[in-house]
Amino acid sequence: MLPSEPHNLEEIAAQGRTIFASSEVEFRNWAKGCTNVLSPLEWGQVLTKIIYPEKTTLWKDIPKTYQEATEAALYQLLYLEPRRAYSLYTALLTPHKDHDEESALIDKERLILMMKNTARELALTASKQPDSESRNTYEQSLKVRELIFELDPLEKYNTLILLFNAIKREDELAVSFYSSALSESISSGSEITDPSGDIAFFEVARNLLDQGYFDIFFDLLETFAQKTPQPQYRSIIAALSLLSEIYLPERFESYKGLYSSEDWTSGFGIQLVSKLLEESTSLGYSAVAKKLLYIAEKEERKSSHHIYLLENAMTFFAKASLTDKVEQLIKEFLNLWPIEELEKLRDKLANKELPGNNIQSLAMAFLFSVSFFINYVSDDRKIIRKLTNLSADILYHILDLHRKNLDPEDGSEKAPAERRSLNRRKLRVGYLGICFMSHSVGIMSHQTLASHDVENNVEVYYYYLMGLSTEELLVSDPIYQDFLSHKAHFRHIPKNSHLKEIIEIIRHDNLDILIHLDSLTDRMSNYVIAYRCAPIQCSWLGGDSSGLPTLDYFLVDPYLLPDSAKEDYREELIQLPTYAAIRHLSVEPQDHQVFLKKLNAKPQQVILFTAAHAYKRNDQCVEAHLQILLNAPNSILVVKGKGEAPSLVEMYRSKAKSLGIEDRIRFLARTDYVSSHRGQLGLFDLMLDTFPYTGATHTMESLYMGLPVLTLVGKHYFGRMSYSLLKNIGLDDCITWSIEEFIQRGIQLANDPERLAKAKQTIRDSYDKSVIWDPKRLARAMEKTYFDLAYRHQLIDQIPDLPNYEPEPKPTERIRLHIGGKEPHPNWKIFNIQPGPNVDYVGNAVDLSQFPDNSLEAIYTSHTLEHFNYTQELPVVLKEWYRALRFGGQLMISVPDLPTLCRLYLKEEATPAQRFAIMRMMFGGQVDEYDYHKVGLSWEHLFMLLSQAGFRIIRKVDRFNLFNDCSEMVVFNELISLNVIATK
Numbered sequence: 001m002l003p004s005e006p007h008n009l010e011e012i013a014a015q016g017r018t019i020f021a022s023s024e025v026e027f028r029n030w031a032k033g034c035t036n037v038l039s040p041l042e043w044g045q046v047l048t049k050i051i052y053p054e055k056t057t058l059w060k061d062i063p064k065t066y067q068e069a070t071e072a073a074l075y076q077l078l079y080l081e082p083r084r085a086y087s088l089y090t091a092l093l094t095p096h097k098d099h100d101e102e103s104a105l106i107d108k109e110r111l112i113l114m115m116k117n118t119a120r121e122l123a124l125t126a127s128k129q130p131d132s133e134s135r136n137t138y139e140q141s142l143k144v145r146e147l148i149f150e151l152d153p154l155e156k157y158n159t160l161i162l163l164f165n166a167i168k169r170e171d172e173l174a175v176s177f178y179s180s181a182l183s184e185s186i187s188s189g190s191e192i193t194d195p196s197g198d199i200a201f202f203e204v205a206r207n208l209l210d211q212g213y214f215d216i217f218f219d220l221l222e223t224f225a226q227k228t229p230q231p232q233y234r235s236i237i238a239a240l241s242l243l244s245e246i247y248l249p250e251r252f253e254s255y256k257g258l259y260s261s262e263d264w265t266s267g268f269g270i271q272l273v274s275k276l277l278e279e280s281t282s283l284g285y286s287a288v289a290k291k292l293l294y295i296a297e298k299e300e301r302k303s304s305h306h307i308y309l310l311e312n313a314m315t316f317f318a319k320a321s322l323t324d325k326v327e328q329l330i331k332e333f334l335n336l337w338p339i340e341e342l343e344k345l346r347d348k349l350a351n352k353e354l355p356g357n358n359i360q361s362l363a364m365a366f367l368f369s370v371s372f373f374i375n376y377v378s379d380d381r382k383i384i385r386k387l388t389n390l391s392a393d394i395l396y397h398i399l400d401l402h403r404k405n406l407d408p409e410d411g412s413e414k415a416p417a418e419r420r421s422l423n424r425r426k427l428r429v430g431y432l433g434i435c436f437m438s439h440s441v442g443i444m445s446h447q448t449l450a451s452h453d454v455e456n457n458v459e460v461y462y463y464y465l466m467g468l469s470t471e472e473l474l475v476s477d478p479i480y481q482d483f484l485s486h487k488a489h490f491r492h493i494p495k496n497s498h499l500k501e502i503i504e505i506i507r508h509d510n511l512d513i514l515i516h517l518d519s520l521t522d523r524m525s526n527y528v529i530a531y532r533c534a535p536i537q538c539s540w541l542g543g544d545s546s547g548l549p550t551l552d553y554f555l556v557d558p559y560l561l562p563d564s565a566k567e568d569y570r571e572e573l574i575q576l577p578t579y580a581a582i583r584h585l586s587v588e589p590q591d592h593q594v595f596l597k598k599l600n601a602k603p604q605q606v607i608l609f610t611a612a613h614a615y616k617r618n619d620q621c622v623e624a625h626l627q628i629l630l631n632a633p634n635s636i637l638v639v640k641g642k643g644e645a646p647s648l649v650e651m652y653r654s655k656a657k658s659l660g661i662e663d664r665i666r667f668l669a670r671t672d673y674v675s676s677h678r679g680q681l682g683l684f685d686l687m688l689d690t691f692p693y694t695g696a697t698h699t700m701e702s703l704y705m706g707l708p709v710l711t712l713v714g715k716h717y718f719g720r721m722s723y724s725l726l727k728n729i730g731l732d733d734c735i736t737w738s739i740e741e742f743i744q745r746g747i748q749l750a751n752d753p754e755r756l757a758k759a760k761q762t763i764r765d766s767y768d769k770s771v772i773w774d775p776k777r778l779a780r781a782m783e784k785t786y787f788d789l790a791y792r793h794q795l796i797d798q799i800p801d802l803p804n805y806e807p808e809p810k811p812t813e814r815i816r817l818h819i820g821g822k823e824p825h826p827n828w829k830i831f832n833i834q835p836g837p838n839v840d841y842v843g844n845a846v847d848l849s850q851f852p853d854n855s856l857e858a859i860y861t862s863h864t865l866e867h868f869n870y871t872q873e874l875p876v877v878l879k880e881w882y883r884a885l886r887f888g889g890q891l892m893i894s895v896p897d898l899p900t901l902c903r904l905y906l907k908e909e910a911t912p913a914q915r916f917a918i919m920r921m922m923f924g925g926q927v928d929e930y931d932y933h934k935v936g937l938s939w940e941h942l943f944m945l946l947s948q949a950g951f952r953i954i955r956k957v958d959r960f961n962l963f964n965d966c967s968e969m970v971v972f973n974e975l976i977s978l979n980v981i982a983t984k
Contacts, residue, residue: 009049012034013046013050014053016031016046017050020088027091028092031092035066040064040066043066043070044059044069044070045073047069047070047073047088048076051077051084051088052077059072070092070105070106074106074111075114078115079140082144082147083147089106092106093107108151112148115144115151116148119141119142119145119158120141122144123138123475124475124476126138126476127476149162149181153185154184154189156185159178159181160182160201163178164204164207166178167204167208168207170211175208175216179216179220182204183219183220186220186223186227187227191227192228193228195228196495201224205276206275206277206278217247218240218243218244218248224236228268231267234266235259235268235269235270236268237255238255239268239270241258241259242287242291243273243276243284245287246283246287247284264295264309265304265309270308270312274316277316277319283647284644285317285319285320285643286316286317286644289314289317289325292309292312293310296309307358307361308361308365310329310332311364311369314326314329318614319615320644320647321643322647323617323619326376327377330370333370337366339386342366342390345359349397352401354401360398366387366390367388367546370391371384371388375544375692375718376615376618376693377618377692378716380716381716381717385547385568388520388544388547396530396548396549396550399527399530400530406531425796426457426458427512427513427783427786427790427795427796428461428511428513429460429512429513429514429515430460430462430463430511430513430514430534431460431462431463431514431515432465432514432528432529433463433464433517433542434466434467434521434522435518436464436490438477438674439479440697443479444700445541446479446486447584447775448581448778449483450486451775451778451779452779452782453779453780453783457787457802458783460488461489461491461511462489463502463505464483465493465495465497465524465525466492466494467522489509491509493505499531503533506528506533506534507533512786512790512795513534513790514529514533514538515537515538515539516539516546516551517541517542519544519546520543520544529548529550535793536553537550537551537553538552538555538571538574539551539554541579543718547569547570547571551570553573554572554574555785556575557575558575559723559724559728560724561720574785576781576785577771577778578724578771578778579721580700581774581777582700582773583773585678587678588673588679589682589943589946589951589954590680590682590683591954592943593939595683599636599638599666600666601636601666604634605636606685607635607683607684608628608629608632608637608638608685608688609638609681609685609687609688610639610640610641610687611640612641612695612698614641614642614648616693617641620739621690621691623655624688624691624712624739624743624746625688626665627743627746628688628746628750630659630661631743631751632747632750634750634751635750636665636666637665637666638668639665640669648667649667653665668680678952681701682707682954682983683953683955685708685750686707686750687707687708687710688746689709689710689711691712691719692712692714693718694718694720694721694723695709695711695721695722696721696722696725699711699725700725700772703726703731703766703772706763706953707763708734709725710734710736710742710746710749711742712736712737712738712741712742728770728772729772730766731762731763733745733758733759734759764888764983765888767886767887768887769810776805776807777805780805781805784802787799787800787802815855816829816856816859817831817858817884818860819859819860820845821860821862821963822836823838823965829841831843845861845868846873848883854883854885854889856884856885856889857889858892859889862967862977863894865893865935866895866934867930868934868935869935870935875945875948878949879949882949882951882984885984888983889984890981890984891951892960892979892980892981893981894966894967895978896978897939898936898937901976917971918971939956942978942980950984951982954982954983955981957981960979960981
């Protein structure tokens with residue numbers, strides 16, 4: 001039965017719904033008939049209404065064909081109800097028997113592609129939502145992926161995501177099912193020529209290992225190995241053999257005879273182990289490091305194999321928090337190749353001599369491992385810089401020997417002549433790195449780079465060396481998505497791109513300045529810098545400068561490196577106001593009460609905190625943290641960090657046990673979402689920094705959340721990162737200069753609540769004046785620096801008049817508003833609904849429009865909030881108060897605590913008069929029109945309301961100690977008020 005004129009789309013959709021429910025074949029015939037009668041737009045609307053009769057869709061573009069209409073309707077319905085939409089569209093996949101394939105309303109490949117896009121878009125949306133909403137949206141994305149799996153179970157990446165989520169849900173049946181499908185997908189796929197490129201696969205494999213799915217893990221890795229060519233296959237089997245010794249000994253025998261010791265240093269084995277143990281919950285790193293040392297002892301000393309094994313053993317010991325072993329290996333390298341011998345090697349290379357087959361392995365080991373890890377165990381800047389510069393020279397001269405094969409400029413270090421024309425113009429500035437994503441450098445830089453004046457001053461280029469991720473994996477990364485939104489030329493450079501190709505891409509853009517973001521964390525970016533791709537090359541933010549002779553400048557700040565450091569750098573040090581700045585971080589507030597229970601902590605205890613990678617842990621640092629804990633009896637210490645968990649736990653636990661304070665130490669697992677981690681930071685009282693390698697991102701995030709960071713200032717770059725941030729906000733009380741002072745100051749702060757509160761207030765006071773919270777100010781300072789350098793290098797004939805940076809105007813008066821108050825206080829202004837002797841402002845608390853946005857330092861109110869209804873007024877009131885508060889401003893709320901009042905009301909010993917009094921606390925005195933309570937509030941309800949209003953730190957307190965009011969009322973020896981401080 002076909003539709004007739006005139007077209008009533010609701011009736012046609014109802015007709016189709018009935019036919020669809022009875023027979024797919026009849027539905028296909030009916031659908032084909034509809035396309036002979038309806039327009040493409042009408043057909044698309046009918047399809048949508050078959051699933052959602054009440055749905056009225058506004059079509060952005062009018063479809064020209066029935067295929068376009070079908071696809072457009074598909075997008076609509078997949079977002080609304082994936083399973084029902086899937087059933088509808090799979091019924092349309094097979095064309096009518098009288099028509100050829102081209103007449104199908106949608107084909108299978110097109111359907112799968114559209115479903116993939118929908119799943120990605122949902123995942124991206126989830127990444128930008130609060131955690132509570134994000135999970136629901138992400139579940140919707142997974143539903144779409146399950147439908148893709150039904151259509152194509154061999155689609156590898158889709159299966160990987162489903163398997164990953166099955167592991168996270170601990171759904172053993174789903175893990176077994178999807179891992180079998182993944183194995184079949186790998187077996188039936190093409191040969192894997194680049195094993196290291198399958199990043200998503202290793203992420204899933206690592207989680208299988210971490211969650212104890214050992215048999216499935218080894219089965220999958222064996223299947224993977226069989227698809228790789230030699231020597232990768234043998235090196236992967238060597239890696240599996242070692243991992244089986246740790247995780248599944250009964251599997252070990254099956255690998256005998258399939259590899260030799262040399263296979264450890266070829267192919268992909270060691271890289272594989274590193275990838276798989278990244279978040280280890282076993283002693284995997286230490287076991288592998290010991291095994292590599294054992295193999296190294298059998299190798300010829302100083303050979304390339306020997307160097308490679310020692311270098312990787314150092315890395316694994318670092319990840320296992322065994323910094324004493326790292327220090328021993330650094331000494332072994334320097335015993336085998338003393339500084340004097342390295343200098344001779346450098347001189348030979350400078351004279352175009354190649355002194356031995358191992359020289360390239362040696363150069364990489366010294367620059368990217370020895371020079372990298374020495375920062376974690378030494379505070380001697382002169383030795384660190386001498387070693388780094390010398391290692392950089394050796395690598396540079398080796399690269400120079402290959403220049404003719406790789407360098408399009410045929411050995412010239414100068415930029416092409418056309419780049420040097422003298423004129424006034426926008427400068428072309430490029431940023432090179434692997435960190436345009438949720439990585440420390442990405443987090444610390446993206447808001448500054450977004451603030452560049454691209455209209456007037458600079459043309460910005462990003463060169464993303466995608467060695468750490470892929471476009472598909474980054475779809476839900478909010479920092480990556482932010483970089484994509486910048487007004488910049490974004491160059492994606494895939495993993496394993498040839499060096500010559502990368503150089504050509506960058507040089508083709510005719511840059512004036514190239515900024516290196518990676519320091520020693522990435523090898524390829526350093527090779528690019530060595531071949532000079534711009535007339536001016538600088539290092540910034542990614543760590544201490546790598547020391548390559550082709551780096552002209554190092555962008556620092558007045559505190560990061562003192563004037564005395566200039567003699568240790570070949571690069572000229574250029575001082576910016578700060579080395580990094582942020583304005584906003586995503587935060588998911590954490591439930592204070594739930595968090596305390598999780599930590600087994602009491603509300604009155606001081607919670608000390610330390611968070612850092614295992615690299616940064618050493619005996620002296622751990623001892624200092626525990627000495628503070630020992631001498632602050634009302635405190636607990638929470639330890640959190642990345643690396644080999646058992647080693648990290650053992651470092652603290654064994655020392656704590658010897659001091660008799662093991663019961664006051666806690667270990668906190670890493671959160672799934674960085675926004676949740678930041679929410680936790682707001683609930684600690686004092687962060688204890690690591691040394692000699694201090695915090696950067698951890699410190700910035702902590703200060704953003706109002707958490708003071710106690711640091712020990714070092715002599716080298718990495719020892720002064722926290723110091724720089726603390727100096728820039730004026731928190732001198734948390735800066736120390738010796739281990740003894742660090743311990744003493746930590747004890748003082750942990751034992752003195754007032755001093756700790758003053759430190760927190762100093763942070764809040766900095767939010768509207770310090771440069772570290774002003775990325776635009778930093779961006780303008782960088783642009784001024786760029787123009788100065790361009791003029792110095794004769795790239796422009798004059799420096800343009802750059803407009804002075806004008807920060808946002810700040811309120812001239814710091815107002816602390818007491819809503820509903822009566823008692824005068826010299827530091828507070830009273831706001832009340834009725835005029836009175838001490839009332840400064842009259843108005844309804846729903847409307848604070850007489851106060852501009854971000855103008856109030858604090859709002860205090862006692863037993864006011866319960867006078868607003870919870871359906872409409874309460875959310876509006878809290879949002880309005882949030883608006884008026886400045887960033888860092890605090891909302892102090894006291895309300896009757898409904899659970900407490902209910903419990904007191906039911907006390908057997910309560911008299912009728914007492915019960916009546918408690919009832920009045922619940923429902924109000926009702927003496928006038930304003931004295932009615934419209935809601936009962938509990939901690940959970942108030943926390944939810946404050947979270948929805950946007951507050952990032954929400955803490956419950958016993959008392960405010962400000963006013964003699966209901967916030968301190970006691971009944972039956974219990975406080976009857978719920979007292980909460982919420983920070984904007």
